[in-house]
Amino acid sequence: MQFNRLMLLLHKEFLLEFRQRYALSGIVLYVLSMIFVVYIASIKVRPEVWNILFWLIVLFASINAVVKSFVQESGGRQLYYYQLTDPASLILAKILYNTLLLLVLSILAFGVYALVAGNPVKDLPLFTLVLGLGSLGFSIAFTFISAIAARANHSATLMAILSFPVILPILLTLMRLSAIALRLIQDTSYRKDIVNLLAIDAILVTLSFVLFPYIWKD
Amino acid sequence: MKRFLTIILFMAIYLPGVMAQGNRDFMRETGKIYVVVGVILLIFVGIVAYLVRIERKLTKLEHQLKEEKQ
């Protein structure tokens, strides 16, 4: 795995995204419409509900944003990558790219959601950190699962089934941390939760590296 | 498998209610010992149901083998 190869792959992901802009704008539209549904359904959102709904919106938007990262690439192109690069840099490039994508998405979602449903966040730095950690965790888990799901027949359904149990520990920790940022619970030892989250991320990244070659070869 | 699961679930949720109606809260009598009886029964039924499932599959396999020999 080389650094410039990684950068090249990352560059390729961005290029692909800009060439097929409809995919990105589709996701953005998805987030916006979900937020408006929330707004229409309940105009006054209590902070507890705000927290849960926000993470649900981000969760579903993330699944939809990441699921295409392997599905969209045809068998021929996969073979082409296979000859050009090694699996470790490929999965790392995808994870990095998806992290950035999800970060942008979740910040956008937060902005619009705060505008529409009010902004109960009391500790903005912590909340931003939680958004970043969330994007990282979601990106790692979803990228890897989408690589598995892309190999199967009904990949979109399978993606949801496979990723839900895997994402749950991350999601629960995130919701708890963001509840702390909203001052819904008092907890001064939230640093431990952050460390836990990073530990989960580290385990999942390591496993992605080790296991990806087995998905990759055909 | 699904059918067995429903039966087990049914037993766990529905039966205690029935017993409670018939005899003034049967399950809570004598220090809730019948909860233990119920738990052991559920485990037994669950394991037997799984064994029955394996046996059925085996029977099917045996039939398959017999047909091939003929």
Next chain:
Amino acid sequence: MWWKSLSVVLIVYTILAGLLPPLKPGITRVAPESAHSGQVIRLQAYGYNSKYTGSDAKDIRFWLEYDSLHALAAQELRVLSDTCLEAVFTLPVRMPGTGQNAYLNAIIDHPKDGVSLLPGALELVQGDSAERVGADWGIGLVQDLHIIKDFTFPYRNVIYESIRNTYFHVPMWFALMFLFVASVINSVRYLRNGELEYDRRAAAYAETGLLFGVLGLVTGMLWANYAWGKPWSNDIKQLMTAVALLVYFAYFILRASFDEPEKGARLAAVYNVFAFASLVPLLYIIPRMFASLHPGATGNPAFGSQDLDNTMRLVFYPAILGWSLLGFWIAGLRIRYQRLEDKVLQIEV
């Protein structure tokens, strides 16, 4: 095979040793349940499994305990029956600490039964009769307790005899854990050398683990219905177990969704390892962050030292081993069946 006989012996032992020994004597309730300070009350205590008539009334001691330092001793004590004691207490005017009311623990020490305790038995409310002179709190009264050492299980309020479920409901969970670990190990072995036998084993262990998981969940719901009042209370451990089961249901759906069995086996093995790694935080980190009704709730995923006493350990550990071995036995049958089926299908092709 010796371990199969061992599992049978252990399970028989578990059922006998788990059901036959009696519970330690306990106090179910006292009447009345609340009193004012400065009052003289006649208190009746109802025992469970107790033999109050078994010894002289003067040898039985009965206290109301405020905290580890302050307590009151009973003045007149009469044994009404094996399960009923009556005693007179003169409640002091003042509480030792601050606060308008306190919950006093009832402690009965009996030479033959040993000591039994009911936490928060009597609610003591600060009365307005300040001029009346009551007794004073005794300091360090509760001592020289009779500790009886015999093969009995601890008495716990609310759950009573169903404490024996520890030997039947809890080992399901251990068996599930062992089986899932075996499944992951076999998935790793399959990925390393591509031998189809390992994939068969991984799938069979996962399936048997699912069986035990469902049994653990269902028996837990039955127990919860009578211990916590409802079968499902969104307890964090109930949720986590349900999610653990979902992982393995997803595993089987993934296996089934490929046309080529070899490819499905490989991807399922990959998912097995990945999902198991994410189960570890689910089972060991997350439960520490949330409150739980299960014992050992705050900060401890397993049992605390107060939840199991030495007698229970004598049954609990063999129970875990026995049920787990039974799980592996059943999984072994499943593996042998799958081996046969694969062979038959090969002949047909």
